[in-house]
Each structure stands twice: as C-alpha cells, then as structure tokens.
Amino acid sequence: MGITAINVRNQFKGRIREILRGPVLSEVDVETPSGIVTSVITTRSIDELRLDIGSEVVALVKATEVSLAKL
Known part of the structure; x- marks a missing residue:
C-alpha cells in the first residue's frame, strides 16, 4: 500500500546520512x-x-509549537 495523500505540509525529501542506534530509540x-x-x-x-x-x-x-530566539 502506498501513500496517496497526506495532510503534513512540511516535507523534506532526502537521504539518510547517519544512524545512531540505541537499544530502544x-x-x-x-x-x-x-x-x-x-x-x-x-x-x-x-x-x-x-x-x-x-x-x-x-x-x-x-x-x-515553533519557538524563536532573537540573534
């Protein structure tokens, strides 16, 4: 089954560069x-x-939530 539609607007196509494996996360x-x-x-x-x-x-x-800090 493939995804035909999704409501998430912020999508970033890319390639996995690194995986840091842990026992659970x-x-x-x-x-x-x-x-x-x-x-x-x-x-x-x-x-x-x-x-x-x-x-x-x-x-x-x-x-x-998106927080901003003034630089």
Missing part, C-alpha cells in the same frame, strides 16, 4: 536540500522500515 540524520533534519524514532521502526545509510526518505514535520 535511535537518531536518524537526513540530508535534504534545506539542510540536515534529525529524527528520533524507535530502533524497531528502523529495522521494520529497513532504513540504512543512503536510503531515500521523506521527513514529515508536524509541529504544534
């Missing part, structure tokens, strides 16, 4: 044209999705 760095997007997902999901370095993915970002 792992960090996944995705290199996108906009920069690196880091996701924390379960290690089980990494295995089930068969994610590896170089895998092409879409990072879907849905945030309920």
Whole structure:
C-alpha cells in the first residue's frame, strides 16, 4: 500500500546520512536540500522500515509549537 495523500505540509525529501542506534530509540540524520533534519524514532521502526545509510526518505514535520530566539 502506498501513500496517496497526506495532510503534513512540511516535507523534506532526502537521504539518510547517519544512524545512531540505541537499544530502544535511535537518531536518524537526513540530508535534504534545506539542510540536515534529525529524527528520533524507535530502533524497531528502523529495522521494520529497513532504513540504512543512503536510503531515500521523506521527513514529515508536524509541529504544534515553533519557538524563536532573537540573534
């Protein structure tokens, strides 16, 4: 089954650059044209999705809050 529609508007297509595996949670760095997007997902999901370095993915970002700091 493929995704035919999704309501998440912030989508960043890229390739996995690094995976830092933990026993339960792992960090996944995705290199996108906009920069690196880091996701924390379960290690089980990494295995089930068969994610590896170089895998092409879409990072879907849905945030309920965005904070700003003046520089």
